Amino acid sequence: MTSKKKENAQVISQEKIAQDIYSMWIRTEAAAEAKPGQFISMYTNDGSKLLPRPISICEIDKENSSLRVVYRVTGKNTGTEEFSKLQAGDTIPVIGPLGNGFPVEKAVGKRAFLMGGGIGVPPILELAKQMECEKKQIVVGYRNDETFLREEFEQNGEVYISTEDGSIGTKGNVMDAIRENALEADIIYACGPTPMLRAIKAYAEENSIECYISLEERMACGIGACLACVCQSKEKDHHSNVHNKRICKDGPVFLSTEVEI
Amino acid sequence: MNMKVNIAGVEWKNPVTVASGTFGSGAEFADYVDLNRLGAVTTKGVANIPWTGNPTPRVAETYGGMMNAVGLQNPGIDVFCERDIPFLRQYDTKIIVNVCGKSTEDYCEVVERLAGEDVDMLEINISCPNVKEGGIAFGQDPKAAEAITKAVKKYAKQPVIMKLSPNVTSIAEMAKAVEAGGADAVSLINTITGMKIDINRKSFVLANKTGGVSGPAIHPIAVRMVYEAANAVNVPVIGMGGITTAEDAIEMILVGASAVSVGTANFHDPGVTMKIVDGIEEYMKRQGFQTVDEMVGIVK
Numbered sequence: 001m002t003s004k005k006k007e008n009a010q011v012i013s014q015e016k017i018a019q020d021i022y023s024m025w026i027r028t029e030a031a032a033e034a035k036p037g038q039f040i041s042m043y044t045n046d047g048s049k050l051l052p053r054p055i056s057i058c059e060i061d062k063e064n065s066s067l068r069v070v071y072r073v074t075g076k077n078t079g080t081e082e083f084s085k086l087q088a089g090d091t092i093p094v095i096g097p098l099g100n101g102f103p104v105e106k107a108v109g110k111r112a113f114l115m116g117g118g119i120g121v122p123p124i125l126e127l128a129k130q131m132e133c134e135k136k137q138i139v140v141g142y143r144n145d146e147t148f149l150r151e152e153f154e155q156n157g158e159v160y161i162s163t164e165d166g167s168i169g170t171k172g173n174v175m176d177a178i179r180e181n182a183l184e185a186d187i188i189y190a191c192g193p194t195p196m197l198r199a200i201k202a203y204a205e206e207n208s209i210e211c212y213i214s215l216e217e218r219m220a221c222g223i224g225a226c227l228a229c230v231c232q233s234k235e236k237d238h239h240s241n242v243h244n245k246r247i248c249k250d251g252p253v254f255l256s257t258e259v260e261i
Numbered sequence: 262m263n264m265k266v267n268i269a270g271v272e273w274k275n276p277v278t279v280a281s282g283t284f285g286s287g288a289e290f291a292d293y294v295d296l297n298r299l300g301a302v303t304t305k306g307v308a309n310i311p312w313t314g315n316p317t318p319r320v321a322e323t324y325g326g327m328m329n330a331v332g333l334q335n336p337g338i339d340v341f342c343e344r345d346i347p348f349l350r351q352y353d354t355k356i357i358v359n360v361c362g363k364s365t366e367d368y369c370e371v372v373e374r375l376a377g378e379d380v381d382m383l384e385i386n387i388s389c390p391n392v393k394e395g396g397i398a399f400g401q402d403p404k405a406a407e408a409i410t411k412a413v414k415k416y417a418k419q420p421v422i423m424k425l426s427p428n429v430t431s432i433a434e435m436a437k438a439v440e441a442g443g444a445d446a447v448s449l450i451n452t453i454t455g456m457k458i459d460i461n462r463k464s465f466v467l468a469n470k471t472g473g474v475s476g477p478a479i480h481p482i483a484v485r486m487v488y489e490a491a492n493a494v495n496v497p498v499i500g501m502g503g504i505t506t507a508e509d510a511i512e513m514i515l516v517g518a519s520a521v522s523v524g525t526a527n528f529h530d531p532g533v534t535m536k537i538v539d540g541i542e543e544y545m546k547r548q549g550f551q552t553v554d555e556m557v558g559i560v561k
Contacts (some may be wrong), residue, residue, distance in 0.1 A: 004292040006530050043529070048325045050476055050529045095531070169560045202485045220319040220327060220528045223293075225285035226307075226319040241336030249289070 006043070014065060014084070018146035020073045022084045023058070026119065030096040031065045033034040036126035037253045038094030038212055039190070040067065041222040044079045052222050053079045054248065056191070056214070057097065058122035059129070062109075067096075089091060093226035098222055099252045102212055107133035110186040114157065115174050115200060116140040117192025123214065125149055127189055137183055141174040141192065163242050175199050185209060192258040194261055201256040211256040217247045224249025232260040240251075262545055264538075266300065266520050267421035267555045268497050269445035271381050271522065273300030273355050276553050277510065277538050279386060281306055281359035281406050281424070282331065286345035287352075289420030293531035298538055301355035303522060304345060306386050308361050309370040311337035313423055316468040326476025327456050327525055328502070330469035333361050338371050347350050357422065360388060365412050376418035380559075384418050385409070388426030388451035389473075400426040400451075403438035405444075409510040410442025420445035421500060425490070427453050427479075433485045433493035440494045448499035448522065449490055450483045458516050462516055476525040477503045491517020491558055503527070507540020517558035 009028035015025045030040055033125060034057055035095035041052030069181070073080045086092055104127060108116050112133045116124035126136055136157030145167040154227065155161045161169030162177040168178040177183075190200045193215035204211030217229035230244040237245050245251065245259065264275035286304045287296050298301060314334025321328045335341070341358075349409040358380045362368035372383060385401035387409060399409045410423055423439035425432060427450035436447050452473025483502020491498045500518030504510050505526040506537045513521050527535045540549040542551075550556050 005532050006293075010331075047477075049322060050325070050525065051320075051327055052528070053321045195554070219319050220320045220329065221283070221531070222290070222528075223289045223531060224282060225289040225305075226320070226329070226528065227314065227331050228317075228329065230314070230334070231315060239336075240334065241340045242313045242334065244313060244334060 004095065006093050006095050008165060009094045009162070011086045011088055011090045011092060013088055014086055016084070017070065018148040021070060021146070021148050022073065023068060023070045024083065024086065025066050025068050026094070027064070028094055028096070029065065030094060030191070031060055031062055031067050034060045034097040036065060036130055037102035037123055038097040038099045038199050039252065040094050041098060042069070042083060043080045043093040046079075046082060049079050051220055053083070053093065054098070054216070054219050054222055056123040057126060059126050062065070062242070068132035082241065084085045096128050097247060098252070102127050102214070102253050104144060106131050106210065107131050107187050107189075109134055111135035111137070111138050111179070113139055113183065113185040113188045113190070114188040115139045115188065115192070117174055117196040118143070119193030120190075120196070120214065121149060123153055123191050124189070125156070128153060137179050137185060139174045141177070141196065173199070175203060176258070188212065190214065198261050201261065212253050213256050214252045215247050215254060215259070215261065216252060217249050221250050233258060234258055262551050264542060264545070264553055268499070268520055269382070269422070271355055271420060275300045275538050276514065276520040276541065277534055278303050278357060278442060279527060279534060280522040281386065283423060283524040283527045286341070286349060288348055290527070290531055294534055296349075296352040296354055297500050299354045299534060301381070301475070301519060303357040303384055304341075304359055305335060305350075306333050306359045306361035306389070307335045307338050307371060308333065309338055309367050311335065311340070318467055319469075321466040321472065322410050322454070323457060323474060323476070324476055324519060325350055325476065325478035327528070328457055328472035328474050329452070330467045330472035332469065335361070338374050339530045341478070342374070346360045346380060347379055350379060357382040357384050359384045359386050359424070364460050365409055366412050368409060369416050372413045373416040376416060380419060382422055383413075383417055384422040384424050384448060385413055386424050386451070388424050397418055397426060397428070401437070403434050406435055407438040407442035410439045410444050412444040422446040424451055425449040426451045427482060427486055427502070435491045436490040436494045440496050444496060445491060446497045446499060448501060450479070450486050450502040453479055453482065475503065477505045477509070479503045480505070480509055484516055487513050487518050488516035506536070507544060509538045510537050510541055511544055511556070512554065513561040514556050515558070519553070519557050
């Protein structure tokens with residue numbers, strides 16, 4: 001009945017991998033059930049910060065009951081700054097895995113785009129590791145030459161990079177990288193900032209490509225109860241009975257044609 | 262020793278329920294909480310028709326608390342009755358349905374519909390700061406609060422709890438007004454209207470500009486208001502506002518709350534209500550209280 005709980009996960013390692021970007025491995029029961037595209041709620045140990053931070057899962061190691069999260073420190077005195085100071089052996093309260101995750105099995109036999117932008121890049125790694133498809137094209141966008149996780153991506157598919165400053169790969173965004181390299185796909189998986197997802201959604205719909213996008217929004221409960229993190233749905237949603245879906249519970253991954261962004 | 266409380270004729274197995282809007286109708290929390298161990302489940306506000314709620318962002322964290330402006334998104338009373346009541350009836354807990362509306366007629370329609378449903382109590386939300394019409398319009402004027410209480414009482418078959426807003430000059434006056442209107446109990450406090458600014462974007466953090474502040478930061482305000490309301494009326498008071506620990510809940514009971522609701526703390530730990538039930542029980546044992554009633558309002 002009460003099968004889930006807030007758990008004190010143990011920090012295994014912590015590493016800064018780019019400006020403001022940290023990579024942390026934690027040992028947690030959440031690893032057992034985790035899928036690519038799901039997230040965990042991470043809580044601070046600071047009593048003045050109540051709400052969980054939803055952080056996407058970057059890698060899953062079921063053998064060692066471990067998850068990797070790669071996250072951005074969003075400023076001074078933030079929850080994510082506190083996370084970045086945790087060291088091996090420290091504990092961090094977590095709940096998870098949460099949300100639905102990417103439907104990785106739908107890529108079988110297809111040419112796929114795995115697209116990530118900014119702090120939407122990390123969940124694409126576990127997706128790439130698990131995906132079995134005809135052609136695995138990983139298209140990732142960064143601000144500059146700090147192309148974190150690039151080596152891991154290169155071990156898991158064909159990698160195309162875009163940078164805002166043009167220092168590596170295509171200058172511009174992930175859509176520019178697709179055009180410059182004349183890439184084609186039958187199915188798309190994407191995570192990143194809303195303007196990027198909006199462009200990908202439009203591209204997918206113009207070309208009738210099946211497309212899954214992972215959305216984010218300010219959350220409170222993280223488990224589908226508070227209705228803080230809703231997005232607009234095309235059809236009336238079964239649960240809400242209005243044109244809203246819960247990103248934490250019904251998502252964060254949606255078929256692009258289900259939602260309006 | 263037992264933890265039973267009697268709230269307006271309804272016996273709860275313990276004095277702990279959840280604050281409306283923080284717990285859905287319980288389904289999402291059932292993996293984390295044994296719903297059978299709650300005195301009651303107070304559901305998210307439901308209106309006569311589905312409401313879409315406010316644009317996002319709907320929540321923001323504040324120091325020691327949070328703000329929300331969800332705007333009472335709800336699926337409407339029909340879906341609620343078909344889905345949520347049968348779900349909750351599987352559990353051995355009382356069902357308190359929180360009712361919202363934009364006009365007296367809206368509230369009465371929902372209350373009348375619920376008269377034929379298997380629910381234990383009604384909580385009338387006249388204190389939501391996040392919707393333009395209704396809600397708070399009834400909750401800041403004693404005459405309007407009394408009038409809407411009278412109106413819903415005409416249709417209600419279950420005991421009526423009026424949920425009060427802290428955004429008033431005198432909470433005692435508001436409590437007296439709804440008591441005069443026939444309220445069987447009062448609950449307080451709803452959230453305190455606040456505002457948060459993103460100084461980099463130079464804009465409001467919440468799409469609604471303002472939102473309701475909740476969480477431990479507002480707990481002392483809530484304790485003071487529960488004390489004032491409990492000393493002003495004879496009907497039971499359900500205390501809420503920033504309760505995060507058993508100690509917070511006990512404070513509320515000692516100043517006059519017959520029961521308590523746990524709200525924002527559910528977001529910090531979905532299993533927190535179980536710890537609060539256990540903590541109240543431990544306190545009663547330690548202090549030699551045989552019943553919860555023995556504790557209610559002993560701090561004068």
